[in-house]
Amino acid sequence: MSGATRLAQILGVAQLPMRTRQPGFTYADLLGRIAHDALADAQLGAKDIDGLIVALSPTTLLGVDDPYYWGLAGLPGADRFLGRVQVAAASGIPALRLACAHIAARRARRILIVSGDLADEGSSLGNALGQLQDPFTDKQYPRNAITTAAVQMSGYMAANRLDERDMAHVIVKNRGNGVLNKYAQLRQPVSLEEVIASPPLAWPVKRLDSSPRTSGAAAIVVGPTDQKTHHRPTFAAGFGSFVSGRNIGARMIPKDSSYFDGSDLAVAGRQAYAMAGISDPAKDIHMAEVYASFGIIELISIEALGLAGGRNAARLLSDGSFTNPSDLPVNPSGGATCGNPISSAGLVRIIEVVEQLRGDGGERQVKRSVDRAVVSAIGGTFQSHEVGILES
Amino acid sequence: MTKFVTITGGAARTSRQFDDTLEFVVHDVVVNALKAASTSLDAVDMVVTVASDTMDGVMVATRSEIAGTCGRGFLNVPSSSGHALAAAVALIESGQAETVLLVGWGEGSKLREHDYREILANPFYERPVGGDPAAMAGLQAQRLKADGHLIEGDMEQYLREMTKRAGHQADSKSGPLAWLSPQWCDGAAALVLRAEESESDSKKGGVYVSDVGVAFRSYVPAGDDMDPALWIQDAFEHRRDEKLRPQHDPVLVEASATTPFCEARAVKGFLAKQKWIVEEACINSSGGGAAAYFGPATGLHGLVVASKFFLEGKRSADPAFGVFVDLAGPIGQAATVAILEARGARA
Amino acid sequence: MTVQSVPVDAGFRHSSGVLGTHFFKTLRDEKRLVGWKAGLPSRVVVPPRDCGGSGEWVDVGPGAKLEAFCPPEWTTGHSDGSVLALVKTDGADTSMLARLRLKGATAPVVGQRLTIKFAAVRQGDMADFWFECTEVPV
Numbered sequence: 023m024s025g026a027t028r029l030a031q032i033l034g035v036a037q038l039p040m041r042t043r044q045p046g047f048t049y050a051d052l053l054g055r056i057a058h059d060a061l062a063d064a065q066l067g068a069k070d071i072d073g074l075i076v077a078l079s080p081t082t083l084l085g086v087d088d089p090y091y092w093g094l095a096g097l098p099g100a101d102r103f104l105g106r107v108q109v110a111a112a113s114g115i116p117a118l119r120l121a122c123a124h125i126a127a128r129r130a131r132r133i134l135i136v137s138g139d140l141a142d143e144g145s146s147l148g149n150a151l152g153q154l155q156d157p158f159t160d161k162q163y164p165r166n167a168i169t170t171a172a173v174q175m176s177g178y179m180a181a182n183r184l185d186e187r188d189m190a191h192v193i194v195k196n197r198g199n200g201v202l203n204k205y206a207q208l209r210q211p212v213s214l215e216e217v218i219a220s221p222p223l224a225w226p227v228k229r230l231d232s233s234p235r236t237s238g239a240a241a242i243v244v245g246p247t248d249q250k251t252h253h254r255p256t257f258a259a260g261f262g263s264f265v266s267g268r269n270i271g272a273r274m275i276p277k278d279s280s281y282f283d284g285s286d287l288a289v290a291g292r293q294a295y296a297m298a299g300i301s302d303p304a305k306d307i308h309m310a311e312v313y314a315s316f317g318i319i320e321l322i323s324i325e326a327l328g329l330a331g332g333r334n335a336a337r338l339l340s341d342g343s344f345t346n347p348s349d350l351p352v353n354p355s356g357g358a359t360c361g362n363p364i365s366s367a368g369l370v371r372i373i374e375v376v377e378q379l380r381g382d383g384g385e386r387q388v389k390r391s392v393d394r395a396v397v398s399a400i401g402g403t404f405q406s407h408e409v410g411i412l413e414s
Numbered sequence: 415m416t417k418f419v420t421i422t423g424g425a426a427r428t429s430r431q432f433d434d435t436l437e438f439v440v441h442d443v444v445v446n447a448l449k450a451a452s453t454s455l456d457a458v459d460m461v462v463t464v465a466s467d468t469m470d471g472v473m474v475a476t477r478s479e480i481a482g483t484c485g486r487g488f489l490n491v492p493s494s495s496g497h498a499l500a501a502a503v504a505l506i507e508s509g510q511a512e513t514v515l516l517v518g519w520g521e522g523s524k525l526r527e528h529d530y531r532e533i534l535a536n537p538f539y540e541r542p543v544g545g546d547p548a549a550m551a552g553l554q555a556q557r558l559k560a561d562g563h564l565i566e567g568d569m570e571q572y573l574r575e576m577t578k579r580a581g582h583q584a585d586s587k588s589g590p591l592a593w594l595s596p597q598w599c600d601g602a603a604a605l606v607l608r609a610e611e612s613e614s615d616s617k618k619g620g621v622y623v624s625d626v627g628v629a630f631r632s633y634v635p636a637g638d639d640m641d642p643a644l645w646i647q648d649a650f651e652h653r654r655d656e657k658l659r660p661q662h663d664p665v666l667v668e669a670s671a672t673t674p675f676c677e678a679r680a681v682k683g684f685l686a687k688q689k690w691i692v693e694e695a696c697i698n699s700s701g702g703g704a705a706a707y708f709g710p711a712t713g714l715h716g717l718v719v720a721s722k723f724f725l726e727g728k729r730s731a732d733p734a735f736g737v738f739v740d741l742a743g744p745i746g747q748a749a750t751v752a753i754l755e756a757r758g759a760r761a
Numbered sequence: 762m763t764v765q766s767v768p769v770d771a772g773f774r775h776s777s778g779v780l781g782t783h784f785f786k787t788l789r790d791e792k793r794l795v796g797w798k799a800g801l802p803s804r805v806v807v808p809p810r811d812c813g814g815s816g817e818w819v820d821v822g823p824g825a826k827l828e829a830f831c832p833p834e835w836t837t838g839h840s841d842g843s844v845l846a847l848v849k850t851d852g853a854d855t856s857m858l859a860r861l862r863l864k865g866a867t868a869p870v871v872g873q874r875l876t877i878k879f880a881a882v883r884q885g886d887m888a889d890f891w892f893e894c895t896e897v898p899v
Contacts, residue, residue, distance in 0.1 A: 029508065045776035048538065051811035058813020067801070074630075080467055085537065085773035087468045090493065091743055092536045095632030096804075096812060096855075102652055103630035103748065105497030108467070108490045110475045116489050119510065120501055127416055127507035129500070129626070129654050143773050154473035157765040261510065263460070263487035267479050293487075402475040406488055537775045539808045542887040544836075545858040549845045552831035557847075560829070560871040590835050636856050637828020637847050637871070 027297060028257040029122035032412070033132065034064025034243035035373040040207035040361030043142045044237040049084055052138035052239040053093045060134065060241035061098060065252055071243070073130035074099035075121055076106045077113035077137040079365040079401075082150040084140055099134045111313060112401030113137070114240070114368020115408035119261045121244040131246060138239040139363035147235050155403075159269075164224075168232065170403050171316035172224040173270065177282035178318055179226065184336050186226055190217035191339040192317040193230055193359055199346060200356025202386035205370075207236050207361035233315045238363035240370050256379045259394075260298030260411035262290035268405055284326025287398060290407040291327045294396070298411040303328040308392040309378055310352045311371035313399035315362055323398055324352055327409070347389035354378065354388050371397040372410065379414045417609040418616035419506045419623045421754075423451025423725065424718035426603035428706045430582050431523040436470065436602070437480045440519050443604045444482050447718075450725075451606035451620075453513070458606070460487040460511035464498035464518040464711045468530070481517035481604070494742030495670065495713030496649075496750020500626045503752075506609045513609070518711025519602040526585065526598045534744055540633065547744035550633075551594050551673050554745045557640045563679055569593040572678040573705060580701025593674040601708035603715045621724045621736075622755045627653035631747035642676050642741055643683020645749040650684070653751070659688075660735040660753060666696040666723055668716030669739035670703025676746040677704045680739060699723075703740075713740035713750075724756040780809035783818065789885035794877060796821045796853050804854040821852040825875040825892055828856055832868070848875060848892055860891040869894055 036059030038044070044052065061068065074097060076090050086092065094100045104124060107117040114137060121133040144150045148166060155165070179189060194214055200206035212230055220230040247257060266273045266286040273286065291303070300306045310329060314320035324335040329350055338344065344352040355374040358367055375395040377383050394413040400406065425446035432439050448454055461483040467473045474490050489505070491498040498516060505511040525531070532546035558564040573593045577584045585597055607623070610616040629648035631639065667685070671677035681697055700719035703712040720736050736754040777785060780797055787795050797809035799816025807821055829847040833840070846861035861869060875892040883889035
């Protein structure tokens with residue numbers, strides 16, 4: 023079943039293999055290289071691009087503010103820079119949404135979206151991100167992504183009577199998938215025992231539950247739905263966006279929403295499915311790439327996106343669901359577990375889906391046929407929820 | 415089918431320094447913008463924000479609820495007011511949103527004490543030679559002067575007039591250092607944009623955003639490409655309906671740039687190129703951006719003033735056009751032009 | 762008023778990348794300014810930046826043209842008799858920022874010719890070179 027509305031087409035994609043360090047590149051070099059590679063994949067020239075968007079999460083990691091004044095110089099479409107999108111780790115999906123809006127409104131014909139991350143040049147990731155927390159409400163106690171995930175994970179475990187072993191399967195799955203992904207930063211499998219025995223960061227979140235510190239780059243070329251392409255055509259068919267409050271307590275409203283069950287992401291998911299004409303995601307979605315900097319986020323995302331048929335994702339995973347091969351592989355790339363360049367994280371999810379839809383997944387190509395997929399990302403300290411539907 | 419975009423209301427506050435916490439000021443302008451638009455937050459399905467993480471030291475995405483995002487869609491476009499406006503317009507025109515709340519803010523007053531913007535220069539080739547935004551502004555101004563586009567006395571006069579219109583006390587700097595620098599202040603602004611089915615509906619219901627165009631130059635433009643009037647001209651030619659020109663001279667211009675001289679030159683040069691004649695009092699009646707600058711969201715203040723001008727019917731019965739100009743970045747190199755039209759603007 | 766002091770550790774170690782490293786090493790070790798020629802159509806970019814694909818290094822200078830400068834009285838920065846300048850070196854397709862050392866009281870003029878000068882002892886950074894005017898402006 024085709025989507026109700028196809029907003030735009032993905033004409034070209036490119037990503038750099040993810041690494042802790044990318045000393046061979048400055049931020050400008052990363053963008054120049056990845057822009058070139060995406061255009062080459064699209065078989066387009068610089069003159070074919072009439073819009074440019076940059077997905078860029080906090081610049082405290084880079085040590086250069088508003089680095090697009092430096093980084094975009096000479097890039098295709100730079101003379102018509104349409105803006106920076108900053109929704110933290112979720113930036114890539116709203117960047118695609120914005121590109122689709124400009125194209126559907128006929129304000130641009132082909133837009134290049136770029137992103138790049140150099141995560142190792144500052145002293146500490148946590149310190150860099152911590153600079154952007156409210157000094158009165160967030161700094162006086164250790165509220166950050168790790169502790170926030172720990173609250174979610176312990177609540178999820180208690181509500182569903184799960185133990186640490188149950189929660190570790192998602193990491194084992196993803197690390198196994200990463201072995202086959204030439205772009206992944208972490209390409210060694212791990213066992214359940216290794217995940218459980220890894221040092222705690224904030225109980226119950228352990229080191230292996232958490233994504234690594236990653237540098238990388240990604241780019242996408244977006245164009246009109248009627249553009250001829252040498253690839254199997256892939257389209258953006260729906261988007262959803264939903265923000266909840268910053269404070270956990272504000273999101274725990276009895277019978278309305280709960281911080282532990284993904285209700286917020288579910289709203290964004292429903293919007294995207296409605297736009298794409300999807301009524302039964304568990305049946306109509308063939309694979310998913312969900313941004314999950316911690317394993318718990320993937321479990322909540324699977325349930326929130328309606329992919330688990332109302333059942334518990336952790337238990338399904340321990341029974342072999344969502345693996346590759348399965349009826350609905352989730353994160354066949356290995357996900358953020360295997361590499362997490364923050365600005366590029368959303369675009370990397372999109373690129374994985376596009377390559378899978380095209381049949382270009384190589385060793386990691388999902389075994390079932392894929393015509394429609396969902397991507398999702400959560401940004402900030404889990405306030406912003408973004409969902410996209412892509413199809414062939 | 416492409417929708418049409420109408421601005422139905424707006425509100426703004428600027429101050430040399432807010433006497434209240436930023437969150438409450440932003441809440442206040444959002445409430446007043448909704449009131450001016452005769453609508454409520456329930457009608458809003460998407461919030462687009464423009465604000466600097468670095469200026470305020472708190473990531474916009476984590477505090478976006480101060481702009482009313484809780485329970486609705488969100489897009490943060492912090493690069494410029496013009497980019498954020500273009501995003502809001504595209505989202506509505508493409509059918510992805512029905513009613514957008516466009517909100518921006520910044521506490522620029524802290525930069526009066528310490529201008530941190532040297533961190534905009536890259537650490538390899540720009541910072542080591544002193545290429546911070548303040549020096550880049552001096553470099554741009556010198557080139558404009560050498561090309562005959564800048565008279566120092568005119569710049570002093572421009573800044574005096576804009577400061578008076580903005581209602582703020584000028585910074586203590588005098589001479590060139592005054593019109594070469596942003597006049598830092600605190601500010602917040604919000605506008606409501608709505609989808610209409612037809613162009614005529616759009617003009618009846620409010621201020622029709624008939625077109626938007628953008629242009630961009632890098633941190634270090636070419637020497638013969640330092641003129642912001644040319645950047646605005648480029649943005650004007652990059653509009654979707656690039657060949658379409660307003661039938662009459664605009665009745666107002668609201669322009670915002672990072673520095674007073676850049677703003678003055680951009681407006682003068684662009685109007686001359688277009689051969690448009692606009693009454694002096696109707697150019698930046700708000701005081702413009704540079705005389706009350708609070709970061710990338712500054713342009714929204716001028717957009718609010720322009721919208722109010724049309725919405726409160728302070729124009730003649732003739733077709734009425736307005737021009738919104740935004741020049742963001744160290745030397746105004748992220749350029750946006752938007753054409754605003756009100757009732758009876760086109761046959 | 763309650764005041765919250767927040768110490769910020771803002772130290773960075775930036776890598777100049779493959780191209781930047783070559784640029785600075787050539788400056789330091791060979792006393793040459795080079796540009797990166799790449800792209801379609803090809804352009805010589807100084808300082809270098811990766812635009813994907815292959816390229817080659819080409820010498821630029823020693824002559825250059827002054828495109829703009831920041832008058833010393835218009836900034837509160839350097840006070841060593843040099844000014845920030847926008848310079849197009851001969852052979853380059855892009856302009857770059859550099860220091861222009863002024864000799865005497867004559868103000869520089871846009872368009873005038875410049876010559877690159879190198880420090881006797883170079884560290885491999887932008888302080889290794891500067892420009893000076895080569896002729897009296899007409």
